[in-house]
Amino acid sequence: MRVLVIGSGGREHALCRSLKLDPQVSEVLCAPGNPGIERYAAVYPVDPLDPGQVAELATRLRVDLVVVGPEAPLVAGVSDAVREAGIACFGPSREAAMIEGSKAFAKEIMKAADVPTARARACTTEEEAAAALDEFGAPYVVKDDGLAAGKGVVVTHDREQALAHALTCDRVVIEEYLDGPEVSLFALCDGSTAVPLQLAQDFKRLHDGDGGPNTGGMGAYTPLPWAPEGLTEQVMREVVHPTIAELSRRGLPYQGVLYVGLALTSKGPKVVEFNARFGDPETQVLLDRLETPLGGLLMACATGELGPDPVFKQGSAVAVVIAAQNYPVAPVKGDVITGPQGTEHAYVLHAGTKWADDDVVSDGGRVLNVVGNGPDKESARQAAYDLVGRIKLRGSHYRTDIAR
Ligand code: AMP
Numbered sequence: 001m002r003v004l005v006i007g008s009g010g011r012e013h014a015l016c017r018s019l020k021l022d023p024q025v026s027e028v029l030c031a032p033g034n035p036g037i038e039r040y041a042a043v044y045p046v047d048p049l050d051p052g053q054v055a056e057l058a059t060r061l062r063v064d065l066v067v068v069g070p071e072a073p074l075v076a077g078v079s080d081a082v083r084e085a086g087i088a089c090f091g092p093s094r095e096a097a098m099i100e101g102s103k104a105f106a107k108e109i110m111k112a113a114d115v116p117t118a119r120a121r122a123c124t125t126e127e128e129a130a131a132a133l134d135e136f137g138a139p140y141v142v143k144d145d146g147l148a149a150g151k152g153v154v155v156t157h158d159r160e161q162a163l164a165h166a167l168t169c170d171r172v173v174i175e176e177y178l179d180g181p182e183v184s185l186f187a188l189c190d191g192s193t194a195v196p197l198q199l200a201q202d203f204k205r206l207h208d209g210d211g212g213p214n215t216g217g218m219g220a221y222t223p224l225p226w227a228p229e230g231l232t233e234q235v236m237r238e239v240v241h242p243t244i245a246e247l248s249r250r251g252l253p254y255q256g257v258l259y260v261g262l263a264l265t266s267k268g269p270k271v272v273e274f275n276a277r278f279g280d281p282e283t284q285v286l287l288d289r290l291e292t293p294l295g296g297l298l299m300a301c302a303t304g305e306l307g308p309d310p311v312f313k314q315g316s317a318v319a320v321v322i323a324a325q326n327y328p329v330a331p332v333k334g335d336v337i338t339g340p341q342g343t344e345h346a347y348v349l350h351a352g353t354k355w356a357d358d359d360v361v362s363d364g365g366r367v368l369n370v371v372g373n374g375p376d377k378e379s380a381r382q383a384a385y386d387l388v389g390r391i392k393l394r395g396s397h398y399r400t401d402i403a404r
């Protein structure tokens with residue numbers, strides 16, 4: 001099986017690495033890729049947001065499966081174009097991807113499917129926004145309706161700041177604040193059925209101790225030894241199955257991964273957000289632990305033939321994000337990165353890098369993901385941070401408390 005991965009970040013690097021380990025996969029190709037991915041896959045230039053270009057590339061390369069990494073190509077209709085070209089695709093259609101592309105649509109689906117989530121109002125005027133803020137009270141949660149790369153959500157006690165954010169968006173969802181730890185559960189879906197991966201946790205805030213602004217994610221780990229018994233089964237029953245059934249009922253069969261972001265509140269798990277793709281950096285740790293060969297699993301989703309639940313290896317994985325100076329505001333790019341690519345129990349995944357002559361340089365906010373593994377969380381954490389400490393990138397920073 002020849003597999004083409006679309007994307008250029010740490011998640012795609014992890015996908016290519018795991019696909020390469022699947023004996024059923026004869027070749028991994030990636031577009032547009034990055035310097036780290038080139039160790040596993042031939043890379044090709046492409047505009048990932050141009051469905052015609054991606055379908056044409058997949059046809060020319062004679063691939064059997066296309067795996068779409070990020071959300072923007074999904075919302076642009078890349079999966080639809082690939083399937084129309086007669087090639088299997090892992091990733092929901094443009095319309096089904098609106099579960100991530102529009103927070104208001106996601107809320108509508110959850111309401112119809114009776115999925116536990118925060119009460120919410122979609123607002124388009126200042127009056128509506130102000131009324132919703134007062135209805136739910138502080139802390140205020142204000143979400144840009146559309147895609148915003150993890151930066152469209154403001155959670156604050158300051159009503160003025162909440163309203164100001166609402167006014168910068170065409171349409172906002174204002175909702176009730178959900179208290180409690182957050183966890184991520186990814187379900188692989190084949191259009192009619194779904195199977196879970198294991199639970200992971202992401203660290204969204206910039207600074208240690210969950211301070212600073214929200215980011216795309218500063219680190220992750222899996223599994224979660226403290227998670228309540230039966231949580232995965234409960235979320236599959238109360239969230240995943242009803243959601244994909246509701247989408248099917250609307251003529252939008254869901255093929256790909258449904259990312260469920262949850263808050264474990266005192267009243268049970270509630271959905272904070274859905275995404276239509278693998279989470280980043282949770283995928284990096286999940287794939288480290290996945291034992292079931294990835295290519296076969298993703299192909300089964302694309303062809304409606306999902307089998308039993310995927311199997312995970314014992315032990316833990318921890319990912320630490322090395323971010324560029326000034327991330328997330330205005331990340332500095334173009335600085336040379338040096339240091340080892342791996343140790344016995346840790347390795348580097350490239351998230352925002354490019355070649356500059358013979359050097360690899362920073363080219364994004366989240367530059368590298370360092371993944372460590374071991375028999376338990378503490379050893380995985382140690383392995384990751386030992387390698388992090390050996391990588392040099394001027395002005396870079398990282399959280400020191402991932403998985404602590
Ligand atoms: P989202 O893009 O919807 O995942 O929101 C980004 C982050 O904002 C989440 O991971 C949460 O940390 C926070 N957040 C979103 N919605 C809520 C909510 N209803 N209550 C509390 N925190 C939230």
Ligand code: GLY
Pocket residue numbers: 150202216217275278279280281282
């Ligand atoms: N880890 C958060 C995200 O992928 O949206």
